[in-house]
Amino acid sequence: MSYVDTGSDQQLLVLLHGWPQTAQCWERIIPALAKDYRVVAPDLRGYGLSDKPQRGYEKKSMAQDVRELIDALGFAQARIVGHDRGARVGHRFALDYPESITHLTVLDVAPTLHTFRGSSPAVAQKYWHWLFHIAAGPARIAGRRTHRGLPALLLRTLDSSTITPAGLDS
Structure with missing residues (x-):
């Protein structure tokens, strides 16, 4: 999974893009957010520089990708902001991994x-x-x-x- 990773190591903030965007949609606000958070903005499965497998585009699989990314970064919990399709992935993440999310913000869905x-x-x-x-x-x-x-x-x-x-x- 391709992702942008910047900021402090305090709290993890994951930004999930919408369709047909990539993590690049967040580039103007990441610097301000990175002052207070470790900001990670992945290209969701099938988008941008991330893998484009034949299957696995249901929100459950995409939420699992996000969970695996958070684990790989060494965090137990994250704040998640999702826009459009990313909001649906964030919602699925909150349903499947309630212990791993501190805040969920959904935009334009x-x-x-x-x-x-x-x-x-x-x-x-x-x-x-x-x-x-x-x-x-x-x-x-x-x-x-x-x-x-x-x-x-x-x-x-x-x-x-x-x-x-x-x-x-x-």
């Missing part, structure tokens, strides 16, 4: 259960970009430096009258 219970074709059309997570996963989109899979995803997630294959080719 929709409540999953509520969202799926209230979903409909109209909701899917308004929030089509969220369906990328379901349709392909981060390794197949964010992990590559190409957009080859994007047209097929757009056609599967949007009303066919909105985007056509001919329109994507132009």
